[in-house]
Amino acid sequence: MAKKRKQDRIKPISQVAEPDISGMGGLSEPVIALLLALFGFVLYANTLGHGYVLDDDLTISLNANVQRGISGIANIFSQPYRDNCFGGCLYRPLTLSCFAVEWAIAPNSPFIGHLMNVAWYSATVALFYITLRKLIPYSNSILLCAVVVLFMAHPIHTEVVANIKSRDEILSLFFYNPQFIPVCEMV
């Protein structure tokens, strides 16, 4: 009798109702991601009027390959990050290519650098939310948003967004984030 009761309690997976993951006023996931990105953009919009600081000069305004614009991209991919391996022989051609394209659009303009930094950071935050949603599909949207907002507004990220040179870290995280989706699907 007890066994029969236990069997009655176990329902086939098709009959199990999906947990309620709403809580954001019926907003769809892309809209939530877009709103988070917009919040990230507004949060760091005050950096748009800033100039070159710290390593920015060394990486952008004094970098001969970046100053060549798009024609310098071939050299960027075949040379170290800084001239004469200053600070170590690093290799970050994708970041320097971004700077070269921006230099071609608006030479010696920190505004476009800051604008792209904030835009990439906003996109990274949106992607972070989407990745979390894929990894934890039945979690509450409000909880996920809280995690993402905490990550986004944490002051430890201020230097990364406010310093144009730190685009390397933003781009790295942007491309690094979605890796976890296939990893968790495969293992």
Added chain:
Amino acid sequence: MLVAAGLTFIAAMLSKEGAVTALAVFPLIGWTFFQKSFSSSLKSSAWAIISVALFFFCVAWC
């Protein structure tokens, strides 16, 4: 999806070489959170190993 994952992993490493540490993280995810054997987790991360090899080839060529 594997090709896309490999390409974005290479892009992450070309942006900043610190992303290479994910090579250790990916197998550990399977081993720690999904209770898979370490060897099968390592096999599932073969695409990441290939990506890192390609990245180091680029660095050596540079």
